[in-house]
Amino acid sequence: MKKIVLIIALLSPLFTYAQKNKKKGPSTYDLVIGTYTTGKSKGIAVYRFYAESGRLAYLSQIDGVVNPSFLTLSKNNKFIYSVNELPKGEVSSFSFEPKTGKMALINKQPSEGADPCYIAVDKAQKNIFVANYSSGTVAVMPLGKNGSIGKATQTLHDDGHGPNKGRQESAHAHMSVLTPDEKYLLYNDLGTDKVNILRYRASGKTPLTPANPAFVSVTPGDGPRHIDFSPDNKHVYLITEMGSNVHVFDYDNGKLTPKQTITLLADGFKGQTAGAAIHISPDGHFLYASNRLETNEIIVYAINQETGALTFVQRQTSYGKNPRDFAIDPTGKFMVVANQNSDSIFVFRIDNTTGKLSPTGIQLEIGNPVCLKFTPAE
Numbered sequence: 250m251k252k253i254v255l256i257i258a259l260l261s262p263l264f265t266y267a268q269k270n271k272k273k274g275p276s277t278y279d280l281v282i283g284t285y286t287t288g289k290s291k292g293i294a295v296y297r298f299y300a301e302s303g304r305l306a307y308l309s310q311i312d313g314v315v316n317p318s319f320l321t322l323s324k325n326n327k328f329i330y331s332v333n334e335l336p337k338g339e340v341s342s343f344s345f346e347p348k349t350g351k352m353a354l355i356n357k358q359p360s361e362g363a364d365p366c367y368i369a370v371d372k373a374q375k376n377i378f379v380a381n382y383s384s385g386t387v388a389v390m391p392l393g394k395n396g397s398i399g400k401a402t403q404t405l406h407d408d409g410h411g412p413n414k415g416r417q418e419s420a421h422a423h424m425s426v427l428t429p430d431e432k433y434l435l436y437n438d439l440g441t442d443k444v445n446i447l448r449y450r451a452s453g454k455t456p457l458t459p460a461n462p463a464f465v466s467v468t469p470g471d472g473p474r475h476i477d478f479s480p481d482n483k484h485v486y487l488i489t490e491m492g493s494n495v496h497v498f499d500y501d502n503g504k505l506t507p508k509q510t511i512t513l514l515a516d517g518f519k520g521q522t523a524g525a526a527i528h529i530s531p532d533g534h535f536l537y538a539s540n541r542l543e544t545n546e547i548i549v550y551a552i553n554q555e556t557g558a559l560t561f562v563q564r565q566t567s568y569g570k571n572p573r574d575f576a577i578d579p580t581g582k583f584m585v586v587a588n589q590n591s592d593s594i595f596v597f598r599i600d601n602t603t604g605k606l607s608p609t610g611i612q613l614e615i616g617n618p619v620c621l622k623f624t625p626a627e
Contacts, residue, residue, distance in 0.1 A: 289616025295350035308350030328396035332365035362386035385420025409441035437473035484557035535604035576621035587618035
């Protein structure tokens, strides 16, 4: 017994030293902001975000980038890829310096469709995936080692339509995102009420091929928009734009099994709405969704850790018009909300126990913010 006590006494200082010198995560991040350039904005902006306080400080902006309404960053943090949402769509590549926030244009390519609205990149930085809304196409485009974008190697299109003649006259691809293991690509089609499922092989001549089953359908007229995966990858959550619902699916190796549908709307609400963004807290305990038009709010749900099912928690005003996107900082302490039609960004504090949001009083004025991405500043 004395020997055990002695060993513990000898090891204790080493343990304390290790804990004190344990590498901590970054306390500062870059917030990269995509915008529409039809108003006050000129392109993409970068702000420094301080995770201890929620404060934001301007770093840089790159002008002359038309409608960078959605963007993504490479895994090595050296490149930014952006759509240029235009009738003759384009995608742009930029070099990125996280310490300073500086960006420089590398090149552009046609997006192989009209009005590109979503872009994703694989971890190996071999391909980007672009969803073109108006033409309903998804394009696969190769990447060079210098971050440049090559011409599309594959373009996909889904035929069909939905019951809403004004919004669903044809296919409208709204999101193209890889599954966490990157074996599959899911793309949501607002026009056909489908989530399409494709097998992804980065080195193949045709990187994307239909999975089996090749899609899952939602309620006709719901209009699938964006999805997010639970941290354990067992569940997929889909927000619909036109129906203002969240659909919960069990997920297993490319297969989506419907489990629950829950509304974004308050009881008795009859006004105009449009579901927008959906994100899960880093700890996987809460789901957040934004709703627009006559609602302009963030809705909070608790996630059942056993089943993945959702339970309503809170309805929080966004303090602006059209909360097109929001982002949760990597520490899970704060949420930043982009109000497209009121040229504003607001910072909210997250209660990690309840999931509830509360305003911090921190805000920015920036023209038509529509996409927010956090990335380490170092």
